[in-house]
Amino acid sequence: MYAFQYRKAKSVDDAVSALAADADAKVLGGGQSLVAALKLRLAQPSALVDLGTIGDLRYIKVGAAEVTIGAMTTHATVAASPELKKAIPALADLAGDIGDRQVRNMGTCGGSIANNDPAADYPAACQGLVATIITNKRRIAADDFFKGLYETALEAGEIITAVSFPIPKRAAYMKFKNPASRFALVGVFVAETSAGPRVAVTGAGPGVFRVKDMEQALARKFAPESVAAIKVPADDLNSDMHAQADYRAHLITVMAKRAVEKALK
Ligand SMILES: Cc1cc2nc3c(=O)[nH]c(=O)nc-3n(C[C@H](O)[C@H](O)[C@H](O)COP(=O)(O)OP(=O)(O)OC[C@H]3O[C@@H](n4cnc5c(N)ncnc54)[C@H](O)[C@@H]3O)c2cc1C
Structure with missing residues (x-):
């Protein structure tokens, strides 16, 4: 680990000022990805600006049409929320299956989305639910936010403050996980939304992506058999020691079918 300064942010404005004053500073969320990167010397920020002390960023607000989750809300809190379990059970399920207990107790919704690991679960929920990522500057549609491997639409010094998820008619997430890390080898989030059916895939490629053929088939009939024979070309998918x-x-089709079955239960 390289030496760095550490600063507790008093507010979002305070964190934004700290980032503006130092181009090499980074925000610290739950530290579950960033601290590992520091230990491995994959990142060398001059300073960490800790958002952990900003209580205003930890909340779950369930409205009539949407759920808004503060950026510093942990996976464990999302998984345990009775209101969220009622409004969007698929999202609570997804959060409850991230990593292990330590990761869920420390890792945050905003940190996961900002990090955009190609096997992370939240990006699939964001695209699947037509979410909006809210920052200190603007609102960004999920379809425009995730750009590729660990790359997002966030600009330097921009901080995610919340994510807004429209409540779908039905949704489900199915993950085929790596048994060691619990990251998705393939995760498929399926939802029937007011914008039509959505099928978002994580873990399989260099970034989260939608399967439009499956979405069109589900628009004709929202049933498992609609996606059961739809194959996604393997050309642009990841090959590594895990799969x-x-x-x-193959797993995308299997997980999509299972997710539709689960959404209909
Ligand atoms: C053993 C292990 C298993 C895991 N398994 C899974 C899994 O199954 N599924 C899964 O999805 N994830 C998994 N994770 C990752 C975990 O979900 C992390 O919580 C997440 O990737 C990062 O969130 P964080 O709050 O810890 O962010 P940090 O590690 O603090 O930060 C990550 C990055 O995001 C930036 N950042 C943080 N917060 C913000 C913000 N509000 N605005 C802008 N930028 C921000 C940081 O500067 C940094 O670049 C696992 C991690 C570990 C260590």
Whole structure:
């Protein structure tokens, strides 16, 4: 680990000022990805600006049409929220299956979305639910937010403050996980939303993506058999020590079918 300054932010404005004053400073969320990167010397920020002391960023607000989650809300809090379990049970389920207890107690919704790990679960929920990412500057549609491997639409010094998820008619997430890390080898989030059916895939490629053929088939009939025969080409999918691309392609169809079945229960 390289030496760095540490600063507790008093407010979002305070954190934004600290980032503006130092181009090499980074915000610290729950530290579950960033601290590991520091230990491995993959990141060398001059300073960490800790958002952990900003209580205003930890909340879950369930409205009539949407759920808004503060950026510093932990996965454990999202998983345990009775209101969220009623409004969007698929999102609570997803959060409850992230990593292990320590990761869920420390890791945050905003940190996961900002990090955009190609196997992270929240990006699939964001695209699947047509979410909006809210920052200190603007609102960004999920379809425009996730740009590729660990890359997002966030500009330097921009901080996620909340994420807003419209409440779908029904939704479900199915993850085929790596048994060691619990990250998705393939995760598929399926939802029937006011914008039509959505199928968002994580873990399989360099970033989260939607399967439009499946969405069109589900628009004709929201049923497992609608997606059961739809194959996703393996060409652009990941091959690594955990799984080959053609295996991941196969898993997308299997997980999508299971997710539709679960959403209909
Ligand atoms: C063993 C292990 C298993 C895991 N398993 C899973 C899993 O199954 N599924 C899954 O999805 N994830 C998994 N994770 C990742 C975990 O969900 C992390 O919580 C998440 O990736 C990062 O969130 P964080 O709050 O810890 O962010 P940090 O690690 O603090 O930050 C990550 C990055 O986001 C930036 N950042 C943080 N907060 C904000 C903000 N509000 N605005 C702008 N930028 C911000 C930081 O500067 C940094 O670049 C796992 C992690 C570990 C260590």
